[in-house]
Each structure stands twice: as C-alpha cells, then as structure tokens.
Amino acid sequence: MTNIDTDIPEVKTPEQRRDSRRAKVASFLGTTVEFYDFLLYAFAAGLIFPRVFFAGMSPQLGTTLSFVILLTGYLARPIGGLVFGHFGDRFGRKNVLFVTLLLMGVVSVGIGLLPGYEAIGAVAPITLVMLRIVQGLAMGGEWGGATLMGMEHSEKKSRGVGASIAAMGGPAGAVLATVVLALFALMPEPQFFSWGWRIPFLMSAVVVLIGLYLRLRVTESPDFQKAIEAAQKAKDKALPIARVLKEFPLQVILGTFAGAGSLAIQGLLASFLVPYVVGAGVVPRQTALLMLAAGYVFQIGTIPLFAGLSDKFGRKPVLITTGIVSAALVFPMFWLFNSTNPWIVLVAFIFGCNILQSSMFGPIPAFLSEKFATEARYTGASLSYQLSSILGAGSIPLIANLIVGPDRNMTLLGLYVIFLFVLSIIAVALSRETAGPRANPDPRAA
Numbered sequence: 001m002t003n004i005d006t007d008i009p010e011v012k013t014p015e016q017r018r019d020s021r022r023a024k025v026a027s028f029l030g031t032t033v034e035f036y037d038f039l040l041y042a043f044a045a046g047l048i049f050p051r052v053f054f055a056g057m058s059p060q061l062g063t064t065l066s067f068v069i070l071l072t073g074y075l076a077r078p079i080g081g082l083v084f085g086h087f088g089d090r091f092g093r094k095n096v097l098f099v100t101l102l103l104m105g106v107v108s109v110g111i112g113l114l115p116g117y118e119a120i121g122a123v124a125p126i127t128l129v130m131l132r133i134v135q136g137l138a139m140g141g142e143w144g145g146a147t148l149m150g151m152e153h154s155e156k157k158s159r160g161v162g163a164s165i166a167a168m169g170g171p172a173g174a175v176l177a178t179v180v181l182a183l184f185a186l187m188p189e190p191q192f193f194s195w196g197w198r199i200p201f202l203m204s205a206v207v208v209l210i211g212l213y214l215r216l217r218v219t220e221s222p223d224f225q226k227a228i229e230a231a232q233k234a235k236d237k238a239l240p241i242a243r244v245l246k247e248f249p250l251q252v253i254l255g256t257f258a259g260a261g262s263l264a265i266q267g268l269l270a271s272f273l274v275p276y277v278v279g280a281g282v283v284p285r286q287t288a289l290l291m292l293a294a295g296y297v298f299q300i301g302t303i304p305l306f307a308g309l310s311d312k313f314g315r316k317p318v319l320i321t322t323g324i325v326s327a328a329l330v331f332p333m334f335w336l337f338n339s340t341n342p343w344i345v346l347v348a349f350i351f352g353c354n355i356l357q358s359s360m361f362g363p364i365p366a367f368l369s370e371k372f373a374t375e376a377r378y379t380g381a382s383l384s385y386q387l388s389s390i391l392g393a394g395s396i397p398l399i400a401n402l403i404v405g406p407d408r409n410m411t412l413l414g415l416y417v418i419f420l421f422v423l424s425i426i427a428v429a430l431s432r433e434t435a436g437p438r439a440n441p442d443p444r445a446a
Helices: 014-047 059-091 093-113 123-152 156-185 189-196 198-216 222-234 240-247 249-258 260-279 285-313 315-328 330-337 342-361 364-369 374-394 396-403 411-429
Strands: none
Touching: 014 059, 014 093, 014 123, 014 156, 014 198, 014 260, 014 396, 059 093, 059 123, 059 240, 059 260, 059 374, 059 396, 093 123, 093 198, 123 156, 123 222, 123 364, 123 374, 156 189, 156 198, 156 285, 156 364, 189 198, 222 374, 240 249, 240 374, 249 260, 249 364, 249 374, 249 411, 260 285, 260 315, 260 330, 260 342, 260 374, 260 396, 260 411, 285 315, 285 342, 285 364, 315 330, 315 342, 315 364, 315 411, 330 342, 330 411, 364 374, 374 396, 396 411
16 A cells, blocks of 8 residues: 655745645634534433423433433444445545535434424434434534644644644534534523524534635645555555554554543533533533533634644643543542632633643644555544543533432542543553654554
C-alpha cells in the first residue's frame, strides 16, 4: 500500500489557502449544526422526555427509559461510521457530509413534531427510538468526515489544530442548543412541556440549510484525491472496512479506549449533571443549562489550545499528561457539583468542560485520524471514535442514573470514570506517536 501521508505538499498557493479556510469553516459550522441537533436530545433526555414520552411512569423509570433511548443513538453511531465511512473513503468526504447533515436536520424536525405519550400512546416512544437511531447513524458518519476535511486541508505542522476545528463545532453547537433550550425553559411550565420545548428542535431546519449551503461550496480533500489516484494506478479495489479490519484492528481497539475518558465527561455534563443539580434544588433548569453553556463557551478555545500543544510536543505526551491530571481531578469535580452554592456549581461546569474534557478531547481527532492510511481513514477513525462514544458518552448517563442514589454519593461513579481515564492513558501509551519530532509515519504501526 502506498503511504499517501508521507508526501503531502504544504498549502502554499492563494487558491489552496482559500480552499483550506473554506473547508475548515464548513467543518466547524457543519459540526456545530450536527451537535446542536444531537445534543438537544441529550439535554431533553434528562429534563423533558420523561414527562412527555413516558407519562404515567415514575420519574426514575421515565428517566431511565429516556437514557436507554439516548444510548440507542450511540449504539447506532459505529454502524453509521462504517456505512458513511465506506462511501467517504471510496467516493469522497464532501458528498457524504452533505447527506449526514441533511439526515440530522430531518430527524430533529421529526422529534419536534412528534406527539407525546398522552396523544398516541406507546407509538410515541417507539417512534422516538427510530428517530434516535437514524440520528445516531448520521452522527456516526459526520464526525469522521468533518474531522478529516479540517485535518486534510491543513499543513502537516498544524494538523492537530486543523482536525480540532471540527471538534470545536461540538461545544459551539452545544452552546447554541443550551442557550435556545434555556430561553424556552423560561416559559411557564405547562406551556414549556406542552409545546415550548419543540421549538428548538424545529429551529434546526434553518441552521441545517446554512450548513448544507456551505458544504456544497467545499472542495474535496487533497489527501483523498491523491489516494484515489494512487489506488487507480495500483488497481486497488479493496473495501475500506475490509482494509481496516485486516490491516488496522489494533488501531481501532486502541483508538476506542483512547477517547473513553474525555467522552465520559462529555456525557455526564450534558445528560446527567444538569438534571442532577436541578433535582437537588441548587438552581432552576434554565440556570443549569446556562451554566453548562458557559463551560462550552470556554471550550471553544481550550480544544484547539490542547490540540496545538499536541502539534508542538506530540500527541502522546499531551494525551498521557492530561489524562493523568484529569483522572486525579474527577472527585474534586464531583465535590464541586455537590455544593449547594450556585457559583461553585458554575465553576464545576467550567472546570469539567475545560480541564477534564477538553484537555484530552482536543488532540483526539488528529490522534485517531493519523492512525490510519488515507484510503481507510474515514472508516477507521469513525469506527474508533463512535465505539469510544458508546463506552464513554453513550453509556455513562445510564450508569450514573442507576448507581447514584438519593444520598448523592458519587464514589462508585467517580471510580468508574477514573477507570475509563486509566484505560485511555494505557491505550495512548501503547500507540505510536503520530506527530512532533518522534512521529512514526507508518500507519500499520499501532
């Protein structure tokens, strides 16, 4: 196999610079839209859906079932990563990203229009499951493609920052979703739970149209174009998934564990800790959402900061160091969340978003993508990340809801999160360096 990545020219001409900027802006805004749609569900899962789609059940059971449906979306993401990754590796990143964004928008509008349990009975939660699965499939194909478009349009020395631009769209979309939902949460409770919560989901149609327009104007990744030319000359017709499973199985396993810790924090913050502080009576729901939004605002800057450090010092040193620090700070973060002082809870949200999540999450997009050769990169990076999402963000709200009782004792949860960070540290330590002075350019090395 020809290693395309060892002979990629730097971006030099004005036209190349323009294409690079356009690709990065489209990656950022497209992912912002995607995460706006996806995280609206995550927020609503703990605050709204137990009352709308599981009416008549106990609050605990309704919340548990809502988090189970939340998990189904994460379970669908690796399948979406494989399906859309296959087409992205065979036919290009650009067209696949257009489809994933369109699907996300259709699903969010569908959720916004879906009648509740009192109107159509069990059909409501069943339909919600189906919509969530489609949303997960689209999200599974989105992350890898957007990351690659940002990274593959970047110069070699700044690929960590380039890949992180798509990741920055995550907190930007989360801020948008959180602020919009918090504003509507100011409505009187009967109106909010009757129809007010639906408006943020329906509003996604507008931002999706903007994202689709931008993605139509993006040029294809230069890495992909070179890989296709090389494959045609070599008459290489191997399926991307077959190549990943045959040549890169260890990379997938290590990549899955590498992102688990930071993604667990992401899932806790969005889906569990917001309703947790609301249920404790510390702050009202709109204030809790705005506190989380404040954490995400800073995260838009801290994600590329840590990614830039990995460009300078290497992915492994930064990921291992930040993983150790994050593991040590899990219990201090939980102590802050158990405070009855709203200002301390605000610090907890900012602290969790920007230290425990961003520090590892910033370098992860490039770290995962660089594990794979260009012609299998979309499939491999998507599969690794989405499996990591299940292990971290997808399952942690359900686990937290089951093991954290009315006594607010977070000891077991803290130990579990620390265990995930330890797994991440070990996986990174066993991986090859992909950037900096000690980078190993051989994609077949772990």
